[in-house]
Amino acid sequence: MESTRLSKVSRQIQKDLGEIFQRQAQSFMGKMVTVTSVRVSPDLGLAKVYVSIFPTENKEETLELIKQQSKAIRYDLGQRIRNQMRVVPELAFYIDDxxxxxxxIDRLLK
Structure with missing residues (x-):
C-alpha cells in the first residue's frame, strides 16, 4: 500500500518531468515523450518513470537517448524540487506500452 506522501511525491515528479520533457522536446528526435506514471521507492531513493513515446517507431532509440540524458534530467528535476525534497531520487526510465x-485489443475486436 502506497502512503499519501509517496503518492504526492510521485505526482509532483510526474508533473515536473512532464514539463522538462516538454521544454526539451527538440532533443528527442522530434518525438513526443509523455510521462504516464512514476513509482517512487519507500526510501525516496529511486523513481521508476514510465514514458510513452509517440510516434511509436524507433522508441527504443528514443528511450536510450533519454537514458543517456538522465543525469541532466535529474539535475533539472533537482532544481525544481529542491525546496520540497532533501534528496532527488535516481531516475530509471521504462517504456509504457x-x-x-x-x-x-481494439484492432482485434473490430
Missing amino acids: SLDYIEN
Missing part, C-alpha cells in the same frame, strides 16, 4: 496494448 499500455497504449499499444489497447490499440491491439
Whole structure:
C-alpha cells in the first residue's frame, strides 16, 4: 500500500518531468515523450518513470537517448524540487506500452 506522501511525491515528479520533457522536446528526435506514471521507492531513493513515446517507431532509440540524458534530467528535476525534497531520487526510465496494448485489443475486436 502506497502512503499519501509517496503518492504526492510521485505526482509532483510526474508533473515536473512532464514539463522538462516538454521544454526539451527538440532533443528527442522530434518525438513526443509523455510521462504516464512514476513509482517512487519507500526510501525516496529511486523513481521508476514510465514514458510513452509517440510516434511509436524507433522508441527504443528514443528511450536510450533519454537514458543517456538522465543525469541532466535529474539535475533539472533537482532544481525544481529542491525546496520540497532533501534528496532527488535516481531516475530509471521504462517504456509504457499500455497504449499499444489497447490499440491491439481494439484492432482485434473490430
